[in-house]
Amino acid sequence: MTPVIHWFRRDLRLHDNLALAAAFQSGAPILPVFIFDPAILKSDWSGAPRLAFLLKALTSLDESLQAWGGKLLIRIGDPRQSLPRLIQTTGARGLYFNKDYSPFAQKRDQQVARLVGIPVSAFDDAILQPPGTVVKDNGLPYTMFTPFKRRWLSYDKPPITENYLVGGCFHLMDDMGHIPSLQELGYGPIETDIPEASEKKAIVLLENFVQKAIGTYAERRNVLAADRNQAEPGTSYLSPYLRFGLISPRQVYWAAHHTAKNALFISVETWVSELVWREFYMHILHFFPHVMGSSFQRKYDQLAWRYAPAELEAWKAGMTGYPVVDAAMRQLQAMGWMHNRARMIVASFLTKDLLIDWREGERHFMQWLIDGDPAANNGGWQWAAGTGTDAQPYFRIFNPQSQSEKFDPEGVYIKRWVPELRDVPIRYIHDPHRMPIPPHQYPPPIVDHALARERALTAYQFVK
């Protein structure tokens, strides 16, 4: 029996996977494939932590497939060449995959569809409302979040699909390849602590969160120290799992929906809003591809960003002298993840206090975040820089000290990630340079916030 191919990309799960379910229903044996594209691996938008998470996810996926008598086929190469070759050797009669809405992926997928010469079935699986399904009455895409969200919420959402897989429905070959190591993919060893990456883990995180934490999400989501390692996490920590499709947005949405009756409605809605942000920015990238590399609001391409490599390096290393900024930047390298409130704080600091181009921050985040996604990351950075859709006004400049006092009042987050400050009394934890004898391992502030704020206002006002 000639097989059909299921091409795994950002849907590394067996449950609620639309393309995989359709491949199964075709009746043919399924050949599950993952392809490493060297063009992506070599890009400076890739990063070892995210790749390490991906490798764990693939290993777990392969184990799940083996439980059903299958195995994940691995190839390294341009899919435009790998897939036609694979189809030639196997005689596969269909190609199934779930859509990726980024401009780069869509172009590639169109080329693949032309080259394979067999029927291609692509599914809307990664998102509850695909681009084009949430538009204004005049047919144009939304560029503001709040009206987008209102419209988004008004539609019925697709249900979770059954897992139809049974033993023996997979196709095996002599040369299945193997899941490579980081080293084989050209990366050195890493110190980042990569979490367990499996469908099962994602479901445990989701269940735990909706049962124990969703009701207080609206208030606790801003607590910097309440991360996944705490008994009661303030956030779900599902972003890496959604990023690679270890869990579907439908599973997440319906889990929240079903608890809405038992939990504070405002908290559930706040949490679902984060799912809507994810889709909003996917739409934005789809309809406004120029945001990749330039400002959504074109006028801000004129902004006179500073060239300050030493300050950029201090920011990356967590050595700015602003404790909350440094804690966040070190958390990023240690965990491959950063609290969302912290992302806003460090993004404001880079773009406003240091007046360094948001694209530098965008790239750094892509190199370190295991949940790094082009659409969401770009949207977040342009929001912080004030150059994007629905952006905060340019004059909204975070004060790192008051943010720190508000969202890490006891300095727990700071002390966890900046060990030099562990002995600093609470009253000095947000600005240790004011101590009579400042901690000597810790640098003084690299900029004066009050002066930096004036400098940023001037630069932004010049554009306006």
Add this chain to the structure above:
DNA sequence: TGAAATGTTGGGGCG
């Protein structure tokens, strides 16, 4: 999903 500057109010100390 701000923060700083400026304006207003009201209680208390004091002559």
Add this chain to the structure above:
DNA sequence: ACGCCCCAACATTTC
């Protein structure tokens, strides 16, 4: 008792 000042607390405006 009264006016004056100070200033914290809160509100509004501005960036």
